[in-house]
Amino acid sequence: MKAKLIDGKATAERIRGEVKQAINQRLLEGKSQPGLATVLVGENPASKVYVRNKQKACAEVGIHSVGYNLPEETSQEELEALVRTLNADPAINGILVQLPLPKHLDEEKVLTAIDLTKDVDGFHPVNIGRLAQKGREPVFVPCTPAGCMVLLEESGAQISGANAVVLGRSNIVGMPVALLLVKADATVTIVHSRTKNIPEIVRSADILVTAIGQPEFVKKEWVKPGAYVIDVGINQVDDPNAKRGYRLVGDVAFDEVSEVAAAISPVPGGVGPMTIAMLLRNTLHAAQLADNA
Numbered sequence: 001m002k003a004k005l006i007d008g009k010a011t012a013e014r015i016r017g018e019v020k021q022a023i024n025q026r027l028l029e030g031k032s033q034p035g036l037a038t039v040l041v042g043e044n045p046a047s048k049v050y051v052r053n054k055q056k057a058c059a060e061v062g063i064h065s066v067g068y069n070l071p072e073e074t075s076q077e078e079l080e081a082l083v084r085t086l087n088a089d090p091a092i093n094g095i096l097v098q099l100p101l102p103k104h105l106d107e108e109k110v111l112t113a114i115d116l117t118k119d120v121d122g123f124h125p126v127n128i129g130r131l132a133q134k135g136r137e138p139v140f141v142p143c144t145p146a147g148c149m150v151l152l153e154e155s156g157a158q159i160s161g162a163n164a165v166v167l168g169r170s171n172i173v174g175m176p177v178a179l180l181l182v183k184a185d186a187t188v189t190i191v192h193s194r195t196k197n198i199p200e201i202v203r204s205a206d207i208l209v210t211a212i213g214q215p216e217f218v219k220k221e222w223v224k225p226g227a228y229v230i231d232v233g234i235n236q237v238d239d240p241n242a243k244r245g246y247r248l249v250g251d252v253a254f255d256e257v258s259e260v261a262a263a264i265s266p267v268p269g270g271v272g273p274m275t276i277a278m279l280l281r282n283t284l285h286a287a288q289l290a291d292n293a
């Protein structure tokens with residue numbers, strides 16, 4: 001069997017188009033332009049690229065973005081004071097504090113300081129807590145996990161009643177994806193670095209989401225024929241034939257697993273583009289919440 005390709009790039013483009021159209025419509029109706037504040041502390045080069053890409057995407061859909069680049073030695077008090085200022089600023093609908101923060105800063109305290117209705121990254125402990133509770137809904141869902149769910153739904157996977165296996169339990173991907181799958185009525189097993197018999201557990205998955213950062217870790221023999229596979233992992237592997245000397249691969253051995261899966265998301269071009277699309281959607285949602293506040 002040759003798996004159906006889950007094209008995150010196309011889905012993300014469609015969502016960006018929808019957000020852009022909704023923003024144009026808002027402006028025609030005399031409503032405010034959505035605003036996003038990005039807060040970057042320190043000089044992490046990957047974080048700089050992520051923030052730049054987010055700002056660029058905002059500009060493309062008509063979201064006003066304001067970037068705060070703070071020095072590495074910023075104190076907890078200074079950072080929380082900035083968050084409070086942004087909480088009070090009506091032109092800012094979403095506040096995104098780029099993670100990871102430098103080690104001397106208390107991430108949880110900073111995330112907790114963000115107004116719940118501006119938490120477009122969805123990492124406020126209350127939003128995550130609501131994800132874990134039956135009958136409660138978070139104001140925002142974290143972007144990468146939300147993107148995984150959109151891709152699964154669009155792939156035609158039957159989520160309710162499915163056995164889902166999530167590889168990874170990080171705060172930003174694995175755990176919230178697992179919680180979302182439970183909310184969508186899947187039966188979920190979470191695999192981490194201490195899990196025994198990983199291939200056997202993976203073989204039980206109708207839906208498999210991988211977020212461990214281990215290149216081509218999941219092999220064809222581990223995957224149930226007809227499974228739906230969402231690969232979040234982004235790993236660099238040496239490739240002398242590539243222009244940069246490396247190429248990007250996921251956590252799944254894509255070529256061989258596509259012989260057995262029903263559908264699979266590629267790396268790159270799968271979950272990656274969805275993260276920013278979901279951030280734009282969350283920021284629009286934040287502006288809509290402010291309309292009704």
Ligand code: NDP
Pocket residue numbers: 144167168169170171172173174191192193194195211212213214232233234235271272273275
């Ligand atoms: P973390 O390093 O925070 O978490 C990795 C998780 O995988 C941990 O729970 C860890 O277990 C588990 N793990 C690691 N190695 C193994 C192993 N050999 N067997 C079983 N479990 C293992 O990573 P993130 O969640 O931040 O990211 C995961 C991947 O997703 C990365 O490749 C990252 O680049 C990518 N990513 C992609 C995004 C996108 O597409 N937009 C966004 C965010 C991340 P334990 O908890 O026991 O340590």
